[in-house]
Amino acid sequence: DAGVIQSPRHEVTEMGQEVTLRCKPISGHDYLFWYRQTMMRGLELLIYFNNNVPIDDSGMPEDRFSAKMPNASFSTLKIQPSEPRDSAVYFCASSLNGRLSEAFFGQGTRLTVV
Amino acid sequence: AQSVTQLGSHVSVSEGALVLLRCNYSSSVPPYLFWYVQYPNQGLQLLLKYTTGATLVKGINGFEAEFKKSETSFHLTKPSAHMSDAAEYFCALVSSGDKLTFGTGTRLAVRP
Numbered sequence: 001d002a003g004v005i006q007s008p009r010h011e012v013t014e015m016g017q018e019v020t021l022r023c024k025p026i027s028g029h030d031y032l033f034w035y036r037q038t039m040m041r042g043l044e045l046l047i048y049f050n051n052n053v054p055i056d057d058s059g060m061p062e063d064r065f066s067a068k069m070p071n072a073s074f075s076t077l078k079i080q081p082s083e084p085r086d087s088a089v090y091f092c093a094s095s096l097n098g099r100l101s102e103a104f105f106g107q108g109t110r111l112t113v114v
Numbered sequence: 115a116q117s118v119t120q121l122g123s124h125v126s127v128s129e130g131a132l133v134l135l136r137c138n139y140s141s142s143v144p145p146y147l148f149w150y151v152q153y154p155n156q157g158l159q160l161l162l163k164y165t166t167g168a169t170l171v172k173g174i175n176g177f178e179a180e181f182k183k184s185e186t187s188f189h190l191t192k193p194s195a196h197m198s199d200a201a202e203y204f205c206a207l208v209s210s211g212d213k214l215t216f217g218t219g220t221r222l223a224v225r226p
Contacts, residue, residue: 004157031212043204043216056213091157098212102148105157 006106025094120217133192137205
């Protein structure tokens with residue numbers, strides 16, 4: 001397996017624009033996590049899914065953020081409208097059997113909102 | 115609520131010296147504990163994990179960590195640092211549910 005695949009690797013957008021980040025988890029994994037990493041706040045869990053169902057979205061900062069997992073092989077994180085403070089690296093991770101298992105991370109999407 | 119505290123955002127050691135990265139946790143139930151490493155411009159990868167059983171856990175690249183319930187600690191050690199160990203290290207835990215909570219990270223620098 002190629003691992004967790006995120007796209008794009010880099011995204012630069014203007015304030016107010018919609019941004020969509022994409023993630024393909026490892027085949028067979030039943031958990032998917034979205035994290036945001038910034039210098040100020042470190043790694044924050046935004047939301048996670050189990051079997052395509054959102055389980056905990058308490059980390060989603062605002063209504064501008066939304067995440068979907070329409071099937072086991074694809075998830076999106078959308079920001080609409082984007083703001084400069086959303087600039088960060090966004091990681092997707094997947095795991096099998098949740099808590100006992102290693103979470104495999106993608107290489108991240110570096111988002112810059114100008 | 116569960117939380118992880120990493121003492122020292124930056125640690126610098128000489129090549130060949132002992133590496134000690136500190137992690138303390140807070141959890142209302144027995145936690146599962148992890149150490150991850152992040153190299154520049156990369157995602158995180160697992161070094162080691164503690165779930166149950168033996169409290170001294172060995173991981174990749176010569177790292178190990180010891181779960182000490184009485185001290186609520188899970189410090190990461192390596193007897194002899196290599197230049198290639200320079201990276202950022204994250205302690206993480208899962209207590210209730212499947213939510214993986216990370217500490218703020220410790221950046222390790224290795225001096226020649």
